[in-house]
Structures are given as C-alpha cells and as structure tokens.
Amino acid sequence: MLRLEARPEPSRAMMVASPLIAAAAMLVTGSILFRFLGQEPLHAFYVYFVLPVTSAYGLGELLLKATPLVLCGVGLALGFRASVWNIGADGQLTMGAVAAGCVALYFQDVESHWVLPLMLLAGALGGMLWAAIPALLRTRFNTSEILVSLMLVYVAYLFLSYTVHGPLRDPDGYNFPQSKMFSDSALLPLLFEGLRVNLAFVLALVLVAGAWFFCSRSFAGYRMQVSGMAPAAAAYAGFGETRNVWLAFMISGATAGLAGVGEVAGPIGQLQPAIPGGYGFAAIIVAYVGRLHPLGVLLAALLMSLLYIGGESAQMELQLPSAITGLFQGLLLFYLLAADLFIHYRFKPRLREAPVAAAKPAEEGV
Amino acid sequence: MNVEHLIPFLASTAGAATPLILAALGELVTERSGVLNLGVEGMMLVGAVCGFIATLASGSASFGLLVAALAAMAASMIFAFLVLTLQTNQVATGLALTLFGVGLSAFVGRDFAGQTVPPLEHLHFPVLSDLPFLGPLLFRFDALVYASVLAVPLVGYILTKTRLGLVIRAIGEAPASAHAIGYPVIALRYAMVLFGGALAGIAGAYLSLGLTPMWVEGMTAGRGWIALALVVFATWKPRGVLLGAYLFGGVTVLQFHGQGFGLAIPSQFLSMLPYLATIVVLVLICRDPRTILLNKPMSLGQNFKADS
Helix, strand or coil: CEEEEECCCCCHHHHHHHHHHHHHHHHHHHHHHHHHCCCCHHHHHHHHHCHHHCCHHHHHHHHHHHHHHHHHHHHHHHHHHCCCCCCCHHHHHHHHHHHHHHHHHHCCCCCCCCHHHHHHHHHHHHHHHHHHHHHHHHHHHCCCHHHHHHHHHHHHHHHHHHHHHCCCCCCCCCCCCCCCCCCHHHCCCECCCCCCCEHHHHHHHHHHHHHHHHHHHCHHHHHHHHHHHCHHHHHHCCCCHHHHHHHHHHHHHHHHHHHHHHHHHHHHCCCCCCCCCCHHHHHHHHHHHCCCCHHHHHHHHHHHHHHHHHHHHHHHHHCCCCCHHHHHHHHHHHHHHHHCHHHHEEEEECCCCHHHHHHHHHHCCC | CCHHHHHHHHHHHHHHHHHHHHHHHHHHHHHHCCCCCCCHHHHHHHHHHHHHHHHHHHCCHHHHHHHHHHHHHHHHHHHHHHHHHCCCCHHHHHHHHHHHHHHHHHHHCCCCCCCECCCCCECCCCCHHHCCCHHHHHCCCEHHHHHHHHHHHHHHHHHHHCHHHHHHHHHHHCHHHHHHHCCCHHHHHHHHHHHHHHHHHHHHHHHHHHHCCECCCCCCCCHHHHHHHHHHHCCCCHHHHHHHHHHHHHHHHHHHHCCCCCCCCCHHHHHHHHHHHHHHHHHHHHCCHHHHHHHCCCCCCCCCCCCC
16 A cells, blocks of 8 residues: 655655646546547547647647747746736737737738837737736735636627727628738738748747746746745745735736737737637646746647647547547646645555554654 | 516526526535635536536436536535645636636537527416516526525525534634544535535536526636625625625626616627626725635635644
C-alpha cells in the first residue's frame, strides 16, 4: 500500500512535471473516449493531435489560434499570481474588438499606416475600460471581482450584438448582423505568404517577454506575487491591495483587448456576433496549465490551440463532434489540479509490519 | 402599462425565479459549510442536458429530474474530491467545474439540440385555479415552483433550528473547533457539496424541461453565476434567496415583456438588465464590509485539513 506524505518543501520538479502529467492523462482519457465513440484510438489520436500540425498551413493555424490564448492568458496569469480573479477576459476581448472595430470603420476610406496602431490602442483601452469596472467595484465597494467581471462578459456580448444589429451594421449587407469588411490598412499584416497567422502573434511574443520581465525583475511584479502567496506578509510590508487589483485588471484588460483586435483585424476582418470564441475562458485554463508563468503560458496556449484545431480536424476527417474540444479543455484543468497534489505531497510505501510501528517512538529521539 | 400585460409578466416571473431559488439554496447550504463552489453554472448545464435526455428517453419528467440531480451530483463529486480530499484551491477548482460542465454538456447534448419534450405539467387546483386574476397568478404553476418556495423555509428551519443545521454552520464557521469536538468536517462538507450539486442539477433541468422545454447549448446563460451572487445578496440567509430570486426573475422576464409595457429600447439593452442588476445589487450589499463580515461563513473558501 502507498500513503501520502507531506514533502518537506514543495517540489520544483513536480511544478514542471504536473502539467505534463495532466496533458498525458488527458490524452489517455481522450483515447478511451475515441474508442467509446467507435473510432480506432491510435488513428483518432493521430488525426486529432498530429495531423493538424503536419502541414505549414496547420502550423500557421496553430499559431493563429494560440495568439488570443497567449494574450489573454499572460494577463490573467499576472492577476492570478496576486489572487486577483479576473474571469471576464472574454468580455474585455469583446469590448477591445468593438473599440478597434469602431476605429477601423471610422477610417474606412483612409489609407494610412496610422490606422492599425490606432486600432491597437483603442482595443487595449476598450479592454482596460471594461476591466476597470470590476477593479473599481472591488477596491471601492468590496464587491467580488469574480462575479462582476463574469456578469460583464454577458453585457459585452449583448453590446457587440447591439452594435452589429444597429449602428455598425453594413447597410449593404442584406440585413446580416455584421459590419462592413475592414479596409486593407485596418488589417494586421500576415507573417508568411499563404498562412493566416499575423502580426498579433509577434505582439503576443513581445508581451510574453515583457510579462516575464515584469514578474521576475520589477518591484511591482514582486509585490503582486507576495500578495498572492502571503497576504499577511504583504500587508505587513505595506503592499497595498488596491494597487495590485488595479494593476492586475489594467494589464489583463489591455492584453485581452489586444486579443480582440487580433481577431477582428486578423482572420475575421469585420465586426460580427461570433467574435468572442470563448478564448477568454479557455485562457483561464492556459494560465493554470502554464503555471502562471509567462513562458509556461506560451507553451500552454500552443497545447490549447492544438486542442482547438485538432477538434476541427477530427470533425472533418472522422465526423467526431467538435464539442469534444470543450470536454478535453475541462478535463485538462481537472487533471492539472489533481496532479498539483504531488507538488506538496509524495507517495510513500505504507509499512505493514507491526515491529516497525512499535519501534517508531524510540526513533523519535534521533 | 395595463393589467392584461401584468398578469403574464408576474406569472412568468415565478418561472424565471424557480431555477434561481433552487440553485442558490443549494449553493447557500454548501457555502454555510465553508465550501465555495463556483461550479454552479457547470452543474446546472450538466443537469439541464441529462434531465432533458432522460425525459426524452423515458417520457417521464420526474425521472428526468431525478437523473438531472444525480448527474449534477456526480459532477459536484469531482469538485468535492479535488477540493476536500486533494485540497486544491476552491476558486480554481470551481472554475474548472464550470468549464468542464460547459464542455461536457455540449458534448453529451450534441445530437439533441432542437428536439423538444412536453413542458412540465402545470397543476390544477379545483376552484382556486379558475379564480379570475388570482388563478393564473398563484394557482396554475408546475409543482417545482411551489416546491422551490416551500424549500426556502424548510432549509431555513434546518439551518437554524436543528442539530444538523448547527453542525453545518459550525464546520463553516470554525472547522478546527468542530473537528476537535469530534464532528466529521470533511464528510459533512462532502455531503453539503453533493446537496448543492443535486439542487443545481434540478435547477438546470427546470430550464430544459420547464421554462423552455428543449436543450440549447449554454442555455443557462449565466444563471448559475447569478445564483452565486444571490447567495451574497441574501447574506447567506435562505429567506433572502426567495426575495432576490423573484426580484431577478422579474428583471429577467422584463426583456420579453418590455415591448408590452411600451419600452422603446433595443432588445439587447433589456437583456443586459439581469446582469447589470446583479452587479448593482452586489455593490449595494458589499458596500458596507461589516454586512459581509457579520454574515459570511468564516472559513468560506479555505480548505481544512485535520491533523491526524
């Protein structure tokens, strides 16, 4: 028999290994599920997790889908480190997209290099503005930022729906709820000919580097980490909670807003109701699987992105339901939380012989 | 605004309030035992889809409700195992349960979208149901509407007047002391999480069997989160859940009756009302930190591990 025993100190190796264990457990569960769905597990596994990345186009899609996940995930991870729970990134992404869309549509006929930077700025500000509401209510009125930021996701969806049904609807669009297509100067340049991945991915990489610097080299990052790990120590050191909450929400709001710009000025190219693809929620999983570390977030986002495009591949090749993606995502986080047990605990063989138990008190003096 | 619009408005308020009461009552009991389960939305979706499929297959809505409760309990069991046995972070695990429930329900219900079942049977009381005005207002609902209202004083009684309730509150306020006296803190918390799961499952099934008798992906539309907010609004007291749920029910159905009342506002803004109202109400309740400190279970959200 095995029993759990507390480790003398948290295992650093398990910190890194636990997401891998979780991913492996998810893959095993996935194979069982594939068999259950009447597929040959190995083949389904290949179609889901390997086939999508065997072509240049597939790799481009992998980076494309990873972009909003990296952007949202990096921001959320910074907040989660300080125990600031922004779970409304999908709403902030939506508002960023709407703000950038307004700029793009306003300058519809202007050919200028300034349109895109202006859109990025508007998107970041839109996300920050939306994130400012839960931050303000939390710091000023003591209101749960979890519930407020989540409620605002639904409000943002409805606001987007209003804009594309109302003021921003394309008058020549046969009454479809969508805006005009953006002009070329309002679209992010593609990185490679023939692939859809665009400049937003580079922006995401820059932000990962910036977040890494912020976390490990800046005093503000240090303050946030202490507040998350040891609230009492942070309070004693005079690290104000208010400042952390605001910082966390402003950063994650801005990055989520930028993710929204990446979507509308990237593969979508217009405002339409389907812009928020649930990336803001998937980014919660990305942040955790990435160990709340910027580099980890990057890797986790690639894994999650593979789940998305694998789901599409499995749907096309094997007629597997695309809903399986959401199931895998949920499972991944459950497995990760369970595997994290071994950061603080380890298995030890249970000793059965009576003499050993009897000898125990004598050993204690040693 | 006139009376022929008012009666259907008030009557549909009861329908919208019922799932909120059930889900919030379950969460309230869970939270009183010291466990914060943010997975209500996910458990409701699991209940909604499983209850719907079971009803479709068996033709019996009661069976559907039973399956919904059991399915959501199974989902809450995952949460309970992670949080209570493996000592994971309650916020993160609750979020995971919601994300998992969203994915699982979409997967399980993929072939059932668009199908319908007969809606829950509405009761008919002799004489009373035929009364003008009062009949449609009070005596023509399905059984769950009445059951949810009756459950409020029942849960209130159990929590405040019985030994079981005392123990539940004790493990929520001071788990270490309760453990020292000899109460099985972890086992009781398991039971309370499962109870919350069962009620969330029935609440979800009420959506897919009663309010709109069909399965739509993500059909809870944030009601699980509103139920969580209701618990805070009620300052962890059952009677507040009743008041809050009917208030929110009214705001929710306002969007469908807005035109009747002559409100010339784009429908999207009317649909925002329940979410905005939730935020406003949370601010009003939480504004004074003392209100929260006095009523919130002391150990809410904190894991308890007995030193063996």
